[in-house]
Amino acid sequence: MRTLADPTRRAVFERVVRSSEISVGELTRGSGVTQGAISQHLKSLKQAGLVAERPEGRNVYYRVKPEGLAPLVDWMDHYAVFWPDRFADLRTLLQEIDP
Amino acid sequence: MSEAAIIAGSQEIVVDEVFPHTLDVVWKTLTSPAMMSRWIRMEPTGFKPIVGTRFTYQTTPAGEWDGVIRCQVLEVTPNQRLAYAWKGGHEGNVGYGSRLDTVVTFVLSAVEAGTRLRLVHSGFVLPRNETAFKVMSEGWKSVAQRIDALASEQD
Numbered sequence: 001m002r003t004l005a006d007p008t009r010r011a012v013f014e015r016v017v018r019s020s021e022i023s024v025g026e027l028t029r030g031s032g033v034t035q036g037a038i039s040q041h042l043k044s045l046k047q048a049g050l051v052a053e054r055p056e057g058r059n060v061y062y063r064v065k066p067e068g069l070a071p072l073v074d075w076m077d078h079y080a081v082f083w084p085d086r087f088a089d090l091r092t093l094l095q096e097i098d099p
Numbered sequence: 100m101s102e103a104a105i106i107a108g109s110q111e112i113v114v115d116e117v118f119p120h121t122l123d124v125v126w127k128t129l130t131s132p133a134m135m136s137r138w139i140r141m142e143p144t145g146f147k148p149i150v151g152t153r154f155t156y157q158t159t160p161a162g163e164w165d166g167v168i169r170c171q172v173l174e175v176t177p178n179q180r181l182a183y184a185w186k187g188g189h190e191g192n193v194g195y196g197s198r199l200d201t202v203v204t205f206v207l208s209a210v211e212a213g214t215r216l217r218l219v220h221s222g223f224v225l226p227r228n229e230t231a232f233k234v235m236s237e238g239w240k241s242v243a244q245r246i247d248a249l250a251s252e253q254d
Contacts, residue, residue, distance in 0.1 A: 074194050074195070074197070074223075075188070075194075075195065075197065075199050075201075075223055076112065076223045078195050079112050079220050079223075080112050083112060083114045083218055083220060084114055086138055086139055086140065087114050087116055087216075087218070089137075089138040089140065090118070090128060090138040090216075091116075091118060092138075093128060093134065093137050093138045094118055094119075094120045094124065094125065094128060097124070097128075097134075098120050098121075098124045
């Protein structure tokens with residue numbers, strides 16, 4: 001029951017859901033807890049299959065995994081993941097047709 | 100590498116990136132059905148870059164929804180702007196598969212590095228009826244339980 005009573009972890013998850021993609025630094029700012037604490041919460045959420053991470057340079061970005069929480073995901077969450085993924089495929093396609 | 104900027108407000112999703120290709124090449128990927136299916140990963144049936152044209156995409160069905168996204172071309176300005184309606188879902192569903200009545204707009208502009216492509220997917224209505232609220236609450240409970248179970252395992 002301890003985790004259920006942990007408002008920080010839930011707040012972290014809610015912010016990831018709303019942001020569609022967010023870095024640890026962004027999550028830390030204004031949270032009132034340390035970056036290390038935020039990282040621990042993200043680790044747990046990741047292991048629970050609720051969030052996915054994407055490293056980019058020195059940052060790691062987190063986003064929700066729609067398949068991990070079907071009842072929670074609305075259309076916006078779905079397309080907030082869909083379109084960035086499609087843009088990545090578009091970049092690849094463009095490289096192929098116009099090297 | 101990627102100039103991605105993803106902004107999810109309460110009503111729209113914006114993805115804005117620069118591609119090192121000319122306007123006409125990028126435009127072709129947005130308006131040629133063969134190209135569209137290669138990156139959107141859904142085949143557009145009946146698409147023509149002509150205002151008023153109705154076309155569909157087939158995606159994963161959910162509940163009473165057959166998974167057909169019904170589109171209609173709203174705006175075409177070659178090499179600059181393409182917008183189409185993007186509708187689907189069913190009243191009986193919540194979350195993914197619920198009623199969807201949105202618009203997808205692509206805006207292209209020439210920049211030094213190539214072409215800036217801005218996608219705006221607008222018109223989302225956040226769930227606010229009682230059923231949706233209840234399902235969301237149930238969802239939260241299961242999420243909390245899973246996190247709790249996981250935390251116990253780690254202790």
